Amino acid sequence: MIDHKLNTRGIEPQGPIVGIDLGTTNSLIGIYDGGFSIIFANSEGSRLTPSVVSYSEELAPLIGHVAERQALLYPEKTIISVKRLMGQRIGDPQCAGRNHLYGKSGDPLKIKLGDKLVTPEEVSAEILKELKSIAEERLGVSVSRAIITVPAYFNDAQRQATRRAGELAGFCVERIISEPTAAALAYGLDKLKDQSKIAVYDFGGGTFDLSILKLDHGLFEVLSTCGDTNLGGDTMDQALMELLLGKLALKNSLDLKSLTRLHQIVRSAKEELSYNEEIILRLPFLHHRASEEVTLTRRELEDIALPIIERTRSLCLRALADAELEAQDLDEVILVGGATRMPVVRSFVEQLFCKPPNLTQHPDEAVVMGALLQGAILQGNLENLTLLDITPLSLGIETFGGLMNVIIPRNTTIPTKAGELFTNARTDQNKMKITLLQGERELAKDNWKLGELELSFTPARKGEARVGVQFSIDANGILEVLARDITSGEEKIIELAHAIDVSDEAVEAMISDSLEHAFEDRDARLFTEAKLQAEEMLPAVENALRELHSLLSSDMQNALRARMDDVRLALKQEELTSLKKGLQELDQATQGLATLLVEKAMHELD
Amino acid sequence: MPMLIDPFALLGLPRRPMIDQDLLKKNLRSLVLQCHPDHRTGDTKMFEEIQEASNLLRSTPARLRNLAGEIRITKSIPRAAQELFESTNKALENAANLTNKYHGSTLALLKALLIKELLLARRKLINVQESLHHWHRSLEEELNAIDLRWPNVRSEELMLLSQSFLFAQRWDDQLREAVLKINLISPKNSS
Numbered sequence: 062m063i064d065h066k067l068n069t070r071g072i073e074p075q076g077p078i079v080g081i082d083l084g085t086t087n088s089l090i091g092i093y094d095g096g097f098s099i100i101f102a103n104s105e106g107s108r109l110t111p112s113v114v115s116y117s118e119e120l121a122p123l124i125g126h127v128a129e130r131q132a133l134l135y136p137e138k139t140i141i142s143v144k145r146l147m148g149q150r151i152g153d154p155q156c157a158g159r160n161h162l163y164g165k166s167g168d169p170l171k172i173k174l175g176d177k178l179v180t181p182e183e184v185s186a187e188i189l190k191e192l193k194s195i196a197e198e199r200l201g202v203s204v205s206r207a208i209i210t211v212p213a214y215f216n217d218a219q220r221q222a223t224r225r226a227g228e229l230a231g232f233c234v235e236r237i238i239s240e241p242t243a244a245a246l247a248y249g250l251d252k253l254k255d256q257s258k259i260a261v262y263d264f265g266g267g268t269f270d271l272s273i274l275k276l277d278h279g280l281f282e283v284l285s286t287c288g289d290t291n292l293g294g295d296t297m298d299q300a301l302m303e304l305l306l307g308k309l310a311l312k313n314s315l316d317l318k319s320l321t322r323l324h325q326i327v328r329s330a331k332e333e334l335s336y337n338e339e340i341i342l343r344l345p346f347l348h349h350r351a352s353e354e355v356t357l358t359r360r361e362l363e364d365i366a367l368p369i370i371e372r373t374r375s376l377c378l379r380a381l382a383d384a385e386l387e388a389q390d391l392d393e394v395i396l397v398g399g400a401t402r403m404p405v406v407r408s409f410v411e412q413l414f415c416k417p418p419n420l421t422q423h424p425d426e427a428v429v430m431g432a433l434l435q436g437a438i439l440q441g442n443l444e445n446l447t448l449l450d451i452t453p454l455s456l457g458i459e460t461f462g463g464l465m466n467v468i469i470p471r472n473t474t475i476p477t478k479a480g481e482l483f484t485n486a487r488t489d490q491n492k493m494k495i496t497l498l499q500g501e502r503e504l505a506k507d508n509w510k511l512g513e514l515e516l517s518f519t520p521a522r523k524g525e526a527r528v529g530v531q532f533s534i535d536a537n538g539i540l541e542v543l544a545r546d547i548t549s550g551e552e553k554i555i556e557l558a559h560a561i562d563v564s565d566e567a568v569e570a571m572i573s574d575s576l577e578h579a580f581e582d583r584d585a586r587l588f589t590e591a592k593l594q595a596e597e598m599l600p601a602v603e604n605a606l607r608e609l610h611s612l613l614s615s616d617m618q619n620a621l622r623a624r625m626d627d628v629r630l631a632l633k634q635e636e637l638t639s640l641k642k643g644l645q646e647l648d649q650a651t652q653g654l655a656t657l658l659v660e661k662a663m664h665e666l667d
Numbered sequence: 668m669p670m671l672i673d674p675f676a677l678l679g680l681p682r683r684p685m686i687d688q689d690l691l692k693k694n695l696r697s698l699v700l701q702c703h704p705d706h707r708t709g710d711t712k713m714f715e716e717i718q719e720a721s722n723l724l725r726s727t728p729a730r731l732r733n734l735a736g737e738i739r740i741t742k743s744i745p746r747a748a749q750e751l752f753e754s755t756n757k758a759l760e761n762a763a764n765l766t767n768k769y770h771g772s773t774l775a776l777l778k779a780l781l782i783k784e785l786l787l788a789r790r791k792l793i794n795v796q797e798s799l800h801h802w803h804r805s806l807e808e809e810l811n812a813i814d815l816r817w818p819n820v821r822s823e824e825l826m827l828l829s830q831s832f833l834f835a836q837r838w839d840d841q842l843r844e845a846v847l848k849i850n851l852i853s854p855k856n857s858s
Binding site (some may be wrong): 072181375378379439441444447448536598608651652654655656662663665 | 696699700703705706711714715718719772773774775776777778779780782783786787792805827843847850851853
């Protein structure tokens with residue numbers, strides 16, 4: 062591994078700095094040279110290299126299009142969307158529904174591919190190595206310095222893992238920058254004279270980010286950012302898969318090979334539906350069945366996609382509130398990321414921000430363009446451009462009572478530092494443990510645990526030994542901790558025992574909880590669930606009927622009462638099937654009521 | 668760890684209670700361009716200090732505390748704001764209860780039944796916000812008066828005003844957050 066410290070202005074590796082977009086679905090590499098931005102094409106002539114890696118026993122791993130084809134033959138040795146696993150532990154939400162994972166809950170994550178056991182960083186490093194060789198082939202010189210982009214909402218562990226992947230691939234990682242910020246840089250390059258406020262709506266393969274920036278004569282200042290590192294085109298693929306499996310009556314009966322094939326079909330179907338209203342999918346010989354055809358309409362896709370897209374609403378509003386802006390204050394809303402090709406996403410953004418989105422940026426290429434521009438800035442080739450980024454998540458420590466005490470609030474301009482003074486709680490206490498957290502929740506346990514720090518005190522009476530701790534977040538958004546013993550004046554950099562490297566009892570407990578449930582009698586549990594739902598639903602409908610009494614025809618009221626009687630009867634007879642059916646019908650019959658209630662409340666209070 | 672350098676001097680501003688926000692922005696901008704670590708003239712340590720100083724100057728409570736030469740923050744609520752504190756708390760608690768109830772229920776119908784109460788809670792929040800802004804305006808006037816008398820000002824006066832600003836801002840943040848949470852549930856109507 063290359064050992065170096067970022068941002069040191071001493072001896073640095075020589076040569077050009079390339080920009081890399083290490084994406085969930087596709088990755089790109091490019092360079093800024095002689096006033097031009099160039100994105101390199103791979104050996105298949107494509108600027109997009111699929112982020113897919115296929116391992117084999119004898120040969121070196123295969124990457125990109127060729128690995129995508131291998132996925133159909135050897136799904137058990139091929140991995141997609143590895144970016145989602147970066148910086149994760151077994152049992153984290155991102156692991157749900159993933160194949161190939163290996164290890165105890167709470168352990169650093171390992172991926173089992175054939176007979177190989179690899180880490181997410183190692184897989185990412187294979188993709189980066191491939192990109193490196195594409196650039197070297199095109200440039201004719203060796204390339205060892207890189208800017209790598211990450212989702213704005215990546216936490217410290219995810220950023221560290223990305224940097225480690227870069228180092229494993231033989232890069233000196235000059236900077237980790239946020240994807241929406243990079244896209245803003247690409248957008249703003251030819252608008253250096255301007256003064257404006259923009260939002261970047263970045264909806265990619267696996268992650269969503271919204272960043273708000275102020276552009277002011279070459280100074281690009283990020284005001285706020287909000288996002289979800291587990292929300293993207295992938296999420297829609299999964300939902301679409303389920304719809305298709307339902308249509309084919311194939312639920313739970315497909316092997317890995319057929320599933321992989323279906324996934325690829327679903328992905329291209331989703332893409333085609335951005336341009337066609339309806340398509341016919343030809344499904345060849347899934348699960349030993351004859352080939353068949355299924356029709357899929359844009360409407361069906363949108364019904365699935367809308368609730369997923371809707372999840373970005375609160376994140377956008379949060380970012381606006383943090384920037385102390387209203388939607389009307391923005392001059393442009395720039396779309397990037399593959400998922401923003403969908404017409405339904407575009408109309409959602411238009412409605413949310415009250416203006417048509419700006420489509421001037423290439424959805425797949427804007428991010429790498431920004432990365433290579435940042436490379437040019439660091440090399441002194443773009444002197445009139447400065448990027449001021451922020452840390453997306455609050456950094457804090459756990460205090461007595463399990464609360465989070467914020468030390469560096471979210472949306473603070475980086476690089477930044479903050480200090481905190483710790484004293485011994487009893488005489489001759491020689492050690493103190495501090496838990497570092499990242500996140501916005503009040504309770505410590507709801508935030509991401511970065512790791513633990515151990516401070517040592519020189520022997521002294523209670524309250525007299527003092528250690529000052531300085532937390533710095535560098536320009537990469539990565540944390541460094543320095544402790545200074547006030548009594549002795551001694552300073553040292555503390556290594557954070559990364560939470561990712563230690564097992565977490567809480568996660569383990571969560572997993573075993575869910576296992577216990579699996580052994581319960583399934584039908585009994587289902588009935589209890591349905592019963593609870595009925596007990597919640599019946600009084601709610603009664604209340605709604607009372608509220609809306611004057612607005613509903615007596616026929617309608619009677620119909621609703623009849624549905625309620627059905628549910629009550631099924632409850633009495635303890636009949637699961639009819640209870641579920643009754644609840645479903647009641648739910649359907651009352652759907653209009655919810656809308657009516659909201660309208661009535663709004664009207665009354667207007 | 669307190670700042671060792673005078674933040675006013677660092678950003679080229681006169682050391683007094685009121686500051687010229689435009690001048691602060693202008694000076695900050697030129698210092699940032701000069702010190703940002705991406706540039707050849709870059710200096711990370713200096714950059715961090717500039718950011719820390721400008722954050723301090725922008726925050727009225729921190730600025731006044733710095734002028735008073737105090738580091739400690741006392742936590743008692745100014746007597747003048749006792750009533751406001753109680754109504755803020757009540758409105759916040761009510762709103763938090765309702766939003767939690769809303770997110771806790773699984774049925775669309777139950778959620779819909781809560782909307783009316785939520786809208787009422789938002790109205791209350793906005794009312795409290797208005798009285799808070801009223802208080803804030805009177806604090807601004809006080810700040811202005813203190814600035815006119817400068818430097819003939821006792822440090823206790825500075826600390827009391829600093830603290831009042833601190834609470835006013837904290838409550839305003841909390842109220843805004845609560846309103847935002849309700850807005851996320853129900854789209855804004857003309858309230």
